[in-house]
Amino acid sequence: TVTRYLLRVNGERREVDVEGDTPLLWVLRDELGLTGVKYGCGVGLCGACTSHVDGEAARPCVRTTADSTRTPITTIEGLSRDGDHPVQRAWRELDVAQCGYCQPGQVMAAAALLARDPDPDDEAIEEALRDNVCRCGTYPRIRAAVRRASR
Ligand code: FES
Numbered sequence: 001t002v003t004r005y006l007l008r009v010n011g012e013r014r015e016v017d018v019e020g021d022t023p024l025l026w027v028l029r030d031e032l033g034l035t036g037v038k039y040g041c042g043v044g045l046c047g048a049c050t051s052h053v054d055g056e057a058a059r060p061c062v063r064t065t066a067d068s069t070r071t072p073i074t075t076i077e078g079l080s081r082d083g084d085h086p087v088q089r090a091w092r093e094l095d096v097a098q099c100g101y102c103q104p105g106q107v108m109a110a111a112a113l114l115a116r117d118p119d120p121d122d123e124a125i126e127e128a129l130r131d132n133v134c135r136c137g138t139y140p141r142i143r144a145a146v147r148r149a150s151r
Contacts, residue, residue, distance in 0.1 A: 005065050009034070010078025020066030025049050027065050028075055036076040036104045040133070047132030050105035051075045057112035057128070076104035079111055087111045090149040098136035106132050110146045119150050 007014050009032060016031045023042070028034045028051070037060065040048030044062035051060050052074040060068075079085050083092075087110045090096075097103045106129065113120055113128035120128070125146050134142065 003066075005069050007065070007068060008072045010074055011072075016065065018065055020064060022065045024060035024063040024065055024068045024073070027068075028060055028073075034075045034077050038101055038104055040102070040105075045131070045133075046102070047105045047109060048102050050108045050132060052108060052112055055112065055115060057109045074108075076108055079108065085111060086149040087114065087145070090145040094141050094145045094148065096138055096141040096145050098134075098138050102132060102134045103138075106134065106142055110142070110149065113146070114150055120146070122147075 001019065002017050003020055004015055004017050007016065009028070014032055016027050018027055018031065025037060025039060028037045029039070037051055038048040039061065040046035042061045044059045047059070049059055049061045050057050052058065053063070053068070054071040080088060087107050091103070091107060109129050109132050113125065117124055125143055129142065129146070
């Protein structure tokens with residue numbers, strides 16, 4: 001049954017009319033036009049869709065819309081006003097992306113890590129980003145950018 005859901009996305013209240021079990025990823029991309037959130041596997045394994053739910057890294061491909069109404073959601077589009085989050089700056093300075101497809105998810109995973117641990121050691125960085133897959137293999141630059149963005 002199509003139902004109206006009220007979501008809080010990137011600081012705005014957004015209403016969508018969808019079936020409750022619609023994956024949040026489709027709502028973000030197709031209903032709200034937030035196509036910085038990428039579809040990779042659709043089953044929570046690749047990290048391409050990583051966004052923040054209540055400030056924590058989360059995978060909207062495996063959350064239903066009905067389960068997403070109570071907590072603030074942030075996508076890469078809402079991470080900073082004009083791309084000036086420290087993680088985004090470090091990403092540009094080190095020219096991290098190759099094809100770029102996985103990078104919004106990588107950036108969001110890194111930003112969530114630094115929000116809870118501003119000075120992570122290499123092990124913590126590895127742990128936080130281990131399940132964000134990059135087919136181009138930009139891992140060394142990703143890790144370096146996270147270190148640069150930390151204080
Ligand atoms: Fe969500 Fe792969 S698309 S984890």
